[in-house]
Amino acid sequence: MDALLILGGLLLILAGLVWLVVRAFGTGLLWGWASLLPPLTLLYVVRHWRRARKALALCALGFIPLVVGLALLASHDAERLEAILSLRWLEPETKAAADLAIDLRGELNGQPFEPRQGELVDGVLRLSEGQDFFARKELLIRLPQPIKGGVRLDLLPGDEGPWPEVEISWLELEQELPEARRLTRGYSLHLDLQPLPPNKLTGDFHLVLPPRFKTTLSGKVELFTNGLRFRDGQVDRRVDSLDTLAYVIEDYLQRRFATRLVQLQPLPAVMLPARSLELVVEARIDGQPQQLPIQLTKRESRGWAVQGDSFKPLAAPGSVAPASAPSAASAGEASSERVARPLDRRLRFSLEGLLRSPSRYQNLSMRVATERGNTAEGRFQGIDADGRIILRQRLSGTGEASYSLRPEEVVRIELLEP
Template sequence: MEALLILGGLLLILAGAVWLISLAFSTSLLWGLGSLLPPLTLAFVFSHWRVARKALILSCLGFIPLIVGLSLLASRDAERLEAIFSLRWLPTQVEPDLAMGVRGELNGRRFAPQQGELINGVLNLREGKGFFARQEVTIRLRDPIEGALRIDVLPDDIGALPEVEIAWLNPDQELPETRRLDRGYTLHLDLQPVAPNKLRGDFHLVLPPQFDTSITGGIELYTDRLRYLNGQVDRRHDSRDTLAFVIEDYLQRRHASRDVALQSAPVVTFPAEELEVEVQAQVKGEMQAFTLPLAKNEQGWHVRGDDYPPLTEPAVETPVTTTKAAEPVAATVPQSSLDRRLRFSMEQVLRTPDRYQHLLMRAHTERGGVAEGRFAGLDSEGNLIIRRVISGPGEATYNLAPGEIVLLELVDP
């Protein structure tokens, strides 16, 4: 309703202004040209009041619905009114989110990527914002990484090396051309984590001469598809990770517990303003299904009807004790109570995976295989990640579904 009043008022004001200018042109050509400038328009109104008064009254009438509409909007959604008057709806020049200093040539053409990410072991540098990039470099690592990353590959290296793919889109083509190779190239990566979700460091790639590709410089990469604004997750960004964050935050506040784990991000198609998603989440150790209506406004994505208060952390009391009083208490604690192997089970790992991070585990699969290594948490599909250092500069990673494991043992206490 308020939008119609505001629009109607603006149309009346505009119609009155156009009518006034046409009256000025009908009086004389000089008055018509002069009325295009606001000071001379007022001069025309005062000097030809009998002619100009009807158009001026029409414009003044337009202010009535305009003011009423703005008042209704202020009472219902003050933040939207503030956004209108602050001109935040105007297009602005957006500064690049990533510090990209990498430059070079790809297939003989200048390559200067603006976007980059390293997610699930796939490094991607992209130039262009279309569905297909104008130019793109993709490096598929053999294993997902956590934390810092350093890789050095020389043309004579053999074994399981990262796969490199380059792609480019010619002006007269609808689909890009791609080239792949898994050896015979030079690659140097030295990346360090940057909070909250970036990697930054040196990049150097040289392909064999027939590919005419050489890229070097500093890069910055996203490690997930969340975006941050002033240290907080930007809920306005369209991505599955944003929706997963919004849903998990909503379920935590709804159940007043941090023990909520979303099993997978919802499958959606962007752009969109409203969505209805079906998700499964483990809430306090129990698997539950939810159907949630999502909507997007100026503040970003949210669950409709969400009026749950922020989740407060429980207060932790720190007892004040002396050293003498603490010694007998420590002596009475049985050593067995500190052993995490007691009451260890698959359910405990799935419920509280952080408790067993980096501990040595042994998993027996239904096919008779044994995977032994350090526990590295759960992946996005709820599979157990077990990593084992192998001979040489590398490690083996096992992704095991809980249904495949017939016996899970905790080796470390």
């Protein structure tokens, strides 16, 4: 809405100025050419006010939606307005320096391969070229053992023992999905990677696949070991990754509960990129399990942050906090207890709230009664594509029962845990 108001106001102002120039040419050829220069345009308006006033009225009318649109934009996205008014968008875009120093020579599927993205996460080494949803060319090596520290691996076609699975894929111009080839032995591989703080591995890489795969690579690689990215020595919160979200949430919990003893459990799957997220996170804080609803928002300048985060940074390890009066200390303890108390979501739970924010109640135990008199109890798994409520109940042994309920047939729903 704000963009439409701003655009409409600018178009009205432009139409008024064009009309003013046309009126000036109607007065005289000399006045017409003079009106193209702003100082002389003002002179024309003063000398021929009766002919220019209608065009000026149209310009003034355009300022109304322009000002309203700018006010709306400032109310919900002040940083974007500042970027527009500062004219930073007029500056030429500078090409960002590569995050990784990858120097590989060779080919993949008979074509030159120049990867610019690389990582080794959860035992999977990935080198890819292209930043689309599907990489134009990609190499995956699934290592059989977990990675701790550096990596040293030498394999020849006749060697025994567990072999990493190698997968190459490529995307042709006329194809929508990439083609892939996999092999589990019969190739040559040399890896010698050493840790590079804060979150990289660097070293030698040599790979030769059998001739029919037309893939040979040799050189130096640099790989990320997680989804964090750093800028000026600090974590870049603008990066969309689960590791960035985990870092932001863990930092928030440490400051909220005034302790560094925070062990965050794995986050639920989320859709990235996004502008805002609602999560229910689990963590052990000072040894106590906690389950907390967290709402994250992302802005262009500061990146991801927890909404409502106003807690102060923790004191540096080893520093001594200044002594305070007993009354202040007791008040601080009471405040800390109030903050540490987990939110009981059963108090305001309703079917409408569940449908509006399903992620807030993910994996919580519920009981549902239907209009037919049936009762279903289980853990909430989300809302499917047809808008049905999904509950899953674990049976004896390893069996599970799944319930799919339409909201219109629910007569009563209860949340069984906070």
